Amino acid sequence: MSTVHEDTSLEFIASNLDILATILPERLLKPQVGIVCGSGLSTLAASFRERIEVPYSSLKGFGISTVHGHKSALAFGLVGPGDGVPVVAMLGRFHAYEGHSLSTVVYPVRVMARLGVKDIIITNAAGSLDPALPVGTIVSIRDHLALPNLTGFNPLLGPAKPQYPRFLPLSTAYSHSLRRTVFLAAHELGLPSSTLGEGTYAWVSGPTYESPAEGRFLRAAGASVVGMSTVPEVLAAKEEGIEVCVLSLVTNFVVVPDGYRSVREEVEAELAGRPLPPVPQVEVSHEEVLAIGKEKGEVMRSLVEKMIELLGKSG
Ligand SMILES: O=P(O)(O)O[C@@H]1C[C@H](O)[C@@H](CO)O1
Numbered sequence: 172m173s174t175v176h177e178d179t180s181l182e183f184i185a186s187n188l189d190i191l192a193t194i195l196p197e198r199l200l201k202p203q204v205g206i207v208c209g210s211g212l213s214t215l216a217a218s219f220r221e222r223i224e225v226p227y228s229s230l231k232g233f234g235i236s237t238v239h240g241h242k243s244a245l246a247f248g249l250v251g252p253g254d255g256v257p258v259v260a261m262l263g264r265f266h267a268y269e270g271h272s273l274s275t276v277v278y279p280v281r282v283m284a285r286l287g288v289k290d291i292i293i294t295n296a297a298g299s300l301d302p303a304l305p306v307g308t309i310v311s312i313r314d315h316l317a318l319p320n321l322t323g324f325n326p327l328l329g330p331a332k333p334q335y336p337r338f339l340p341l342s343t344a345y346s347h348s349l350r351r352t353v354f355l356a357a358h359e360l361g362l363p364s365s366t367l368g369e370g371t372y373a374w375v376s377g378p379t380y381e382s383p384a385e386g387r388f389l390r391a392a393g394a395s396v397v398g399m400s401t402v403p404e405v406l407a408a409k410e411e412g413i414e415v416c417v418l419s420l421v422t423n424f425v426v427v428p429d430g431y432r433s434v435r436e437e438v439e440a441e442l443a444g445r446p447l448p449p450v451p452q453v454e455v456s457h458e459e460v461l462a463i464g465k466e467k468g469e470v471m472r473s474l475v476e477k478m479i480e481l482l483g484k485s486g
């Protein structure tokens with residue numbers, strides 16, 4: 172487990188506001204939109220105006236992100252024309268598989284809430300379980316399937332707190348209004364319709380990628396993409412009353428063969444002098460995930476920026 176100080180009281184979380192007030196100018200101190208950058212996607216914050224990066228190490232209660240493709244800093248800045256919309260981005264997130272507790276995983280979202288963030292755009296790299304969502308597609312998430320939550324691993328476990336609902340409904344977790352904004356932004360940018368899909372995100376703990384049987388199971392259960400993050404942040408944001416949008420970048424296909432070729436038949440055919448064609452041995456890697464993030468990061472960035480612009484206009 173993380174060695175981070177695990178005080179999640181509102182007072183402790185809010186003490187970061189005092190630290191930030193000594194670093195940031197007034198106009199950056201009250202971000203309206205929060206962004207969580209997924210694996211390889213920290214360039215989402217590359218074009219913030221008046222950008223100021225604050226390392227997690229200079230704040231209280233933050234972990235350190237240990238995954239390649241994640242930095243450990245918040246980036247503050249302005250997005251869009253005119254005065255711009257004040258925003259804050261997590262340039263690196265925490266995953267439970269790194270050994271972080273779920274309180275640490277969701278902690279930055281709670282800090283964003285104290286800063287006054289109203290809307291959050293959570294991004295991730297994910298594997299596709301649906302041939303209609305090929306590599307490079309950005310998937311606007313409309314629902315989730317969280318096996319860890321169903322089996323007792325939920326960031327909201329713990330004593331009831333008066334400021335939060337005890338039983339959080341999730342039927343509206345993925346803001347309908349923000350999901351509309353995603354498609355309106357894509358339209359304004361003239362993105363081809365194939366760039367953007369819609370689907371359900373399955374959260375698994377990782378760090379292993381799915382076995383073929385697990386992939387088949389998740390697909391049969393209704394998941395469109397699968398990843399190792401996001402859902403804890405969604406739950407905390409919803410609990411904090413923040414409107415949530417999730418964008419998954421498909422970086423790979425989950426290997427889901429329809430069945431298994433019998434190795435007995437393969438060996439017997441070979442011995443009989445009629446060898447069968449070799450079965451391709453496909454494996455996903457984090458390097459591949461990061462490479463697609465790099466390749467598609469610009470499209471994701473323009474989409475997120477256009478969304479923020481539209482949110483700024485609608486107040
Ligand atoms: O932080 P995200 O969810 O974008 O990262 C994904 C899930 C794992 O952390 C990693 C696997 O390649 O990418």
Ligand SMILES: Nc1nc2[nH]cnc2c(=O)[nH]1
Pocket residue numbers: 296297298299375377379380381397398399422423424425455460
């Ligand atoms: N669990 C999981 N996470 C991913 N993140 C990026 N690709 C994948 C994948 O195929 N499976």
